[in-house]
Amino acid sequence: MSDRIRTFEVIVSGYADFEEVMAANSRVALLLCPEPDHSGPCEVPWSLAARTEPEEEYPTGTGESVVAAICATPxxxxxxxxxxxxxxxxxxxxxxxxxxxxxxxxxxxxxxxD
Known part of the structure; x- marks a missing residue:
């Protein structure tokens, strides 16, 4: 794999409902940015979302999913x-x-x- 920066999704499936996903997202946010009030950019730019798998392009299971979008090398x-x-x-x-x-x-x- 190339070392160039790309965007990815990390998908974790199998949650029962949106509330469960949001609780998991809170934990992931602290993993990706352990000090939310830091100065400067995060080392890995990121965003979080929730997804219902059957409706999406990358199905990985049933139920709701945590989706962490990140910008990083492979x-x-x-x-x-x-x-x-x-x-x-x-x-x-x-x-x-x-x-x-x-x-x-x-x-x-x-x-x-530019």
Whole structure:
């Protein structure tokens, strides 16, 4: 795999309802950004969402899913997915996905814009 920065989704499925996903998302947010009031950008730009699997492009199970979108190298994305899966005690699936807003954020925070 190339070392260039890309966007990915880490998907953790099998939650019973939206409230359960939101509780899990809170835990993932603290994993991705342990000090929310830090100065400067997060090391890995990220966002969180919830998903009902049968309605989406990357089905990984039944029920509601935690979806963490991240901007990272493939190696870093794999480590992040493993960490999220371990934190939640469930399998985490990593897929490359289009999250151009995270790439824009990454570039802007690092002064890489034209």
């Amino acid at each position: 190696e870093r994305a794999e480590r992040t997915a493993e960490s999220i899966g371990a934190l939640l005690g469930r399998p985490a699936r990593l897929v490359e996905a289009d999250h151009g807003e995270l790439l824009d954020q990454y570039r802007a925070e690092r002064g890489l814009t």
